[in-house]
Amino acid sequence: MEFDLNRLIRPNIKSLTPYASARDEFKGTARVFLDANENSLGSPLTKWYNRYPDPLQWELKKRIGAIKNIPAENMLLGNGSDECIDLLLRAFCEPALDNIVICPPTYGMYEVSAHINNIAVKTAPLTPSYQLDLDALQEVVDANTKLIFLCSPNNPTGNSLNRQDIEVILNNFEGLVVLDEAYINFSRQRSFVPELQDYPNLVILQTFSKAWGLAALRLGMLFASPEIIAVLNKIKPPYNINQATQELALKALDHLEDVNAMIRTLVAEREALTTQLFQIPIVTQVYPSDANFLLVKVENAVALYEYLKKKGIIVRNRSNVILCEGCLRITVGTPEQNAELLESIKSYSSDLS
């Protein structure tokens, strides 16, 4: 397969002269900065925050790169992965002409973000065992399909997609394959990051919102070839990652061991929760999970959802989602929260019998 990135870029983006911020035009050190209309006196917080942040976040990208063994040039940071998804759609999909392909049940923002941008969404649903249906995918892809979104481990099903299936798509699709690895740190499967060099059409999304425990900072990572990153840098808002987020993320990266300990705890809790849920009579299925949540099939999901809500425990009702009929999606909590959840489901179950 001959991959041609130029063919994928929207014509108006190809010809766009990007905004040049003050910090783009002058990058060195100087004594006096009077070029960006900042408040020269300072701020009510600390001196630092009166200055615009580094638009390309080099220090942070280098630190992330050192941990993940990936050059900073292969990286774009977004205001959450959700911003990365939106940037991909706006760079590569012509509204009212191009389309994307998603594999439901999957993360809802691919579709919503596409619709916001007036981009058609085609679907190739997962098989009943929540794996890719390669025949369905092949059938639905057409000349205007620019992006295929794959999510592994997948939300809301929790499982990883078969590696070989992902490779088949990477080897045969002439558009970009966006592989969302938001939950990769909880997975038994390896990340595709080491494979980036082999696939010019691969885009990987990861996030600080899950394993890193920093959902409030809004920091998503996109890994791809420097050529793809250059297109996205052209259209991203100049200062999309604020100074506070850049500083706090750098601090968090000093605590890799603490994060790994949290991951081990959450994975152990996930496995214990799976075993214990299976013992409750109204639970008919607990799907194997590579993420920090479980998809659980129960008798009368809506009633259990309401019961838990009354007890102050909120889970996600996924029972109206394709292939998830009768299912609740439950995030793994602290050991105490998980014990409380189990007690409540048990008492609901025994009330019924």
Ligand SMILES: Cc1ncc(COP(=O)(O)O)c(C=O)c1O
């Ligand atoms: C698969 C997947 N991708 C991305 C996100 C969003 O990540 P972020 O918080 O970085 O926008 C989520 C959040 O639930 C998710 O489940």
